[in-house]
Amino acid sequence: MSKKHVMYTAVSSVLLSSSLLLHSIDADAAESAKVTATSLNVRATPSTSGAIVGKITKGNTVDIVDESKGWAKITYSGKEAWISSQYINKTQTNSTSTANSTSKSAVVNASSLNVRSSASTSASIVTNLPRNSKVTVVKVSGSWSQVKTASGQTGWVASQYLQAGSASSAPAKDSGSTSSQSAVVNASSLNVRSSASTSASIVTNLPRNSKVTVVKVSGSWSQVKTASGQTGWVASQYLQAGSASSAPAKDSGSTSSQSAVVNASSLNVRSSASTGASIVTSLSRNSKVTVVKVSGSWSQIKTASGQTGWVASQYLKADSGQSSQPAQSIQITKASNLRSQPSLSAGIIRVAKAGERFKKVGETNDWVQIQYSASQTAWVSKGLTAAAGSTTSASLPSSSAALKDKIIVVDAGHGGYDPGTSGKSSIEKNLALTTAKLVASRLANSGANVFMTRSNDTFISLSGRVNVSEAKHADAFISIHYNASTSSSANGIASFYYSEAKDKELAKYIQESMAENAPSMKDMGVRFGDYYVTRENNQRAVLLELGFLSNAHDEQIVSSNAYQQQISTGIYQGIARYFAANK
CATH class of the missing domain: 2.30.30.40 (SH3 Domains)
Structure with a gap:
């Protein structure tokens, strides 16, 4: 996912100065490579599930620090990072290291700069230099510079934190x-x-x-x-x-407190307005709360039991006085408009097909309010709906019958020497294979022609997975993964699509069914994702993230046999419902 940069004068000057420095000094002998992919993800760890820290476009040259099992280690923005080796073309670059007689002077342009024993963020720290310290650049290798300090110590620093020449010793300007x-x-x-x-x-x-x-x-x-x-x-x-006002968020106060209900399958209430704050309690969908104060994107609430804490405002909705009973599922009986308000003159969000299922969250007059996405509701005419499982909805195409002769490719992520992510006791490749086998079995029992990209602990390249999908002319390609985050509080399940026209509707059906069958997991909704197996796939394809192994609570749940049965049933039902509605 590309990041937009905030361009400040100070940042620009640093980057420009670093660029001048890099071009004025010869590079040391290094193994270089050119990027061959249109846009290559740079990841924090050597895994397709590793966090994306940036992108490198086609034709750019990178210096390879190390290689391991199909991944190349590079230095990116002063840090160690990884790119897939299959998208680079290696070339050997040899040049002579600068001699002392042609060494360049530079100054430190960071508040504190570590000098390391080698060109790696994992190398030991030799010393630490404050801003405006003068150094002599002896050699440049990739994005690192070997320097000699005023006291005679030698080591390596990230080049981006050096500025050519002698800079003013004044501290960086404070905008105030x-x-x-x-x-x-x-x-x-x-x-x-x-x-x-x-x-x-x-x-x-x-x-x-x-x-x-x-x-x-x-x-x-x-x-x-x-x-x-x-x-x-x-x-x-x-x-x-951004143009947001820097004034403090308006405090609604106890005299003007508002009622609201939880609009997520499970919502953490925290001790302060931060995802890093401790969890006070957790609330289920449709729990009623009183909003005491709003600050930025957070709301301070009081629960029915009297507990007070902070929640993300996006997961609250105004209390319309509806019962707090668990949401009921409804099914569309005829093609119908989903509208933004309960009125024929309201804007149309999209047309729902017969057989589509939604969670009912409200009702007024002849209109039913449904949960359209994780953060949006919609309205549909009550006469065009029926309770899921009722006689009316039973007359719609049978889900299992809709799967007969459909070609489904089930892709268990990672495998072999690529373990994916891991938790305290779980490895992603093993969980993904367990889930994939259960899904494949359920699909096959309903008459689908099922192919698995791997049925054992074998490494399959990303292109190899896509090749299976296209060679079999798959009606659907389902890639199964488990998630991880640097934040231990991140949790939940999500469905990712690449093409809105080709993939998104299938992702929506699967996500809805997974949320129904695994209510203990946070519903993160349907999201766009730039993944190779969906981006390069000409067949209908989705990628599923079924829980965070970096979250102790999620890991405990997903490792259980009960969850594996629930989530595989949800995936199967979502696929079946999609084809029932799109015969």
Whole structure:
């Protein structure tokens, strides 16, 4: 997922200066390679489930630090990162290291810069240099520079934190509150740190679209003030210029408190307005709460039992006085318009096909309110719906009959020397294979022609998986994975599509059915995902993430036989319902 950069003058000057420095010094002998993919994901770990930290476009040259099992280690933005070896073309570059007589002077352009024993973020730290320390650049290799300090010590530093020549010793300019700028977080989860360093302690964690005020820029870091008043440092590349007001969020106060209901399968209530805060309790869908205060994208609430805490506002909806009974599933009996409001004059979101199923969340007059997506509801004429499983809905095409002779490719992610992610006691490749076999069995028992990309612990390349899908002319390709995050609080299940026209509807059916069958898991909804097996697949394809192994609660659930039965049933039913509605 591409990141938009916030361009500040200070950041631009650092990048320009670093660029000049890199071009003025000869590179050391290194094994280089050119990127052959249109856009190559750079990942934090050597796995297709590793977090994407950036992208490199076709034709760019990278320096290979190391290689392991189909992955190449590179240095990206001063950190170790990994790219797939199958999308690079190696070339050997040889050049002479600069001699002392032609060495260049530079100054440190970071608040604190580690000097390491070798060109790697995992290498031991020789010393630490403060801003404006003068060094002599002896050699450049990739994105690293070998330097000699004023005290005679030698080591390696990230080139981006050096500036050619002798810079002013004045501290970086502080924009001050009078000229502060607004910005929004452009990453799924952004750590706010106590200082401008990836090794600094984490103050808090901000979700995507959180609004912040940029107080100061130093190198590639920005000092920000959050909506809740906390101050810390973030990587500037994960901020996007915004026009949000820096005024504090309006406090609704107890005199104007509002009632709301939970609009997620499970919602964590936290001790403060941060995903890193401790969990006070967890609320199920349709639980009633009182909103006491709103701050940024968070709401302070009081539960029915009297507990107080903070929740993400997006998972609350205004209480319309409906019963808090569990949501009922309804089925569309005839093609019908899904509207934004309970009125024939309201805007049409889309046309629902006969056989589609939704969760009913409300009703007024002759209209039924349904859960259209994880964050959006819609309205449909009551006369065009029936309770799922009723006589009326039973007259629709049989789900199992709709699968007869359909060609389904079930893809168990990872395998062989590629373990995927792992938890304390679980490995992704093993769980994925277990789930895939259960799904394949259920599909085959309903008359589908099922093919598995792997049925044992074997490594299959991404292109090999896609080849199976296209060679079999699959009616559906289902890739099964388990998730991970740097935040241990991340949890839930999600369905990913690449092509909105080709894949999204299938993903929607599967996600809805999984959420019905596995109510203990957070419903993260249907999302766009730029994954090779869906992007390069000419057949209908979805990728499923069935829980976070980095979350202790999720790992415990997904490892159980009960969950494996529930989630495989949900996937099977979702596929069946899709084909029943699209005969």
